[in-house]
Amino acid sequence: MPPDPSPSPGERITVSRRPHALPGRVEVMVGDQAVWFASQSELELPMDAVVTAFLLPTWNRGALLSLDDALSALLRTNLPAVERLLHQWWGASGPYPLEPADAPPPRGGILASRKRATGLMFSGGVDSFFSLLRGTMAPDALVFVDGFDIPLADVARRDAAHDAVRRVATSLGLSVLRVATNLREHALFNTVPWDRTHGGAMAAVGHILRRHLSHLVVSSSDTYADDGGGGYGSHFRLDPLWSSEQLAVLLEGATHRRSQKLIAIAGEPLVRQHLRVCWEHRTDDLNCGTCEKCIRTQLTLLAHDQLQHFQTFRGSVASVTRAVRALPCVPNRFNLRVEYDALDLTRFPRDLATAIRALRRRSRAALARRDHGRMSAQHVMRRMLALWPG
Secondary structure, X not given: OOOOOOOOOOOEEEEEEEOOOOOOEEEEEEOOEEEEEEEOOOOOOOHHHHHHHHHHHXXXXXXXXXXXXXXXXXXXXXXXXXXXXXXXXXXXXXXXXXOOOOOOOOOOOOHHHOOOOEEEEOOOOHHHHHHHHHOOOOOXXXXXEEOOOOOOOOHHHHHHHHHHHHHHHHHHOOEEEEEEEXXXXXXXXXXXXXXXXXXXXXXHHHHHOOOOOOEEEEEOOOOOOOOOOOOOOOOOOOHHHHOOOOOEEXXXXXXXXXXXXXXXXXXXXXXXXXXXXXXXXXXXXXOOOOOHHHHHHHXXXXXXXXXXXXXXXXXXXXXXXXXXXXXXXOOOHHHHHHHHOOOOHHHOOHHHHHHHHHHHHHHHHHHHHHHHHHHHHHHHHHHHHHHOOO
16 A cells, blocks of 8 residues: 555645756755756656655654655655665654645556666765676666765866766776766755765666666665664665666665675776775875775775775875874774774784774774763653653
């Protein structure tokens, strides 16, 4: 049975598309703020794109999305399963989006089986490179998004990253679909961390490109073996649920952890020339070399005697040792356990091995303090509620 679309009490966030004369630009008002997507390719703006991007932020706010057109039947049918996952992982749930009563019913059937092209979301990172070079689904196009992990204002870095993607695509005989969007600048979207919303955001880009794509491949973050129920914004249990009859969202690479993927592709010339993992952008280089993700990547490469071959890293044993010593902690308990604790320290020089041991110790201590602080805050809240009159 399809979900009941009846509104519940609470804030209603109105969604209304704005007409635009250019075929490569679409715009929608979500609440009182505009979201736009722009490309040299022709775009559409189905309500599926708005819902995949804004469902979690809306539920997190306890609000209702009021749409100006109907959802696809498949996405509407998938909403209860989406809600179960979001509630299990983050306690998020709420009323289903309200569709206009007079909207014509969407076309039925699994139209994505009428294949147009398969697009791979491609940032130039380990996951997307693994999907491209070792994946089971050969793409026809690489989809690169300005405004996701590189801000719109950082024009030089965006163009450099896109140039690398274009070079990769050209060498493999693929096309590039480049899309720019201000989605991450929207106030409502920003109420939820990017690590929870990025899967829905990628699906939204796929939906606006549905004139060109029938299938969108998203690269996994978690593996099947690591599915402990914690959840992540892009996840093998969640991503396919963002599909519609027009676009099938597929997931690739959940058989391997990121370090395993990196070693599997480390010998590829394209990876050595163009790998980009950094999102903190502490320097003008595409990889700063000193953030936690850059350090983690370089340690894996050093452990397998590969770092010296990578043109997008300027690291050496000495510079990586300094970076490890300067890193306050590994902020993610999962990465500490499956990446740093799994490093074979016999593969490193003594000073670097010592620095890694120290990083492990201070990371465990920092994470324990963080967990204790959260528990203390929850205890105080429970005490306040217990003492509240009435």
